[in-house]
Amino acid sequence: MTEFPAASQIHTTGAAQTAAFGRQLAMELSPGDLVALSGDLGAGKTCLIQGIAEGLGVTEVVNSPTFVLLNVYTGRSDAGTALSVYHFDLYRLATSDELEDIGALEFFDDPQGISLVEWAERMPELLPARRWEIRLEHGATADERTICWQRTAGDAHGEKTE
Numbered sequence: 818m819t820e821f822p823a824a825s826q827i828h829t830t831g832a833a834q835t836a837a838f839g840r841q842l843a844m845e846l847s848p849g850d851l852v853a854l855s856g857d858l859g860a861g862k863t864c865l866i867q868g869i870a871e872g873l874g875v876t877e878v879v880n881s882p883t884f885v886l887l888n889v890y891t892g893r894s895d896a897g898t899a900l901s902v903y904h905f906d907l908y909r910l911a912t913s914d915e916l917e918d919i920g921a922l923e924f925f926d927d928p929q930g931i932s933l934v935e936w937a938e939r940m941p942e943l944l945p946a947r948r949w950e951i952r953l954e955h956g957a958t959a960d961e962r963t964i965c966w967q968r969t970a971g972d973a974h975g976e977k978t979e
């Protein structure tokens with residue numbers, strides 16, 4: 818298999834391809850990682866997360882948590898141990914206090930968990946500096962999307978390393 822680049826972009830034509838990219842990305846994730854997804858309503862954030870969750874061994878149905886802030890699923894790490902998968906949707910979040918009140922920052926730091934955050938661009942200051950940044954954009958036709966990603970440097974607790 819070709820190496821998964823730390824920064825690149827792909828074009829997909831259909832939800833199945835976006836989910837397939839999510840399954841590929843899942844193989845690059847380690848416990849403690851956070852994936853920050855941004856993009857308009859309908860861009861495909863939930864679709865991509867469904868692929869990531871499947872790749873992480875989540876067997877439950879993953880839906881958009883738009884009416885709640887957080888859904889928690891159980892997946893499986895490479896080592897075969899249980900992995901918590903935290904699916905956040907910040908769309909309706911009014912203030913960063915709300916996120917802190919539910920203990921989100923501890924979830925972000927959970928060394929046994931992976932956080933997947935929709936509408937991450939709404940609260941950039943709360944995200945750890947070291948994360949996967951993914952931006953989804955609509956394309957020329959209804960089924961086309963461009964997905965750009967990069968892995969940012971820094972330690973897990975917010976300090977940039979460079």
Ligand SMILES: Nc1ncnc2c1ncn2[C@@H]1O[C@H](COP(=O)(O)OP(=O)(O)O)[C@@H](O)[C@H]1O
Pocket residue numbers: 829830831832833834835856857858859860861862863864865881935959960961962
């Ligand atoms: N290439 C594509 N990638 C992802 N979703 C797509 C694509 N083409 C069409 N779609 C459709 O767009 C919608 C994306 O919805 P969703 O993943 O819930 O977006 P978001 O979470 O960003 O609001 C779905 O109905 C999906 O079937």
Ligand SMILES: [Mg+2]
Pocket residue numbers: 862863881882906935
């Ligand atoms: Mg969504």
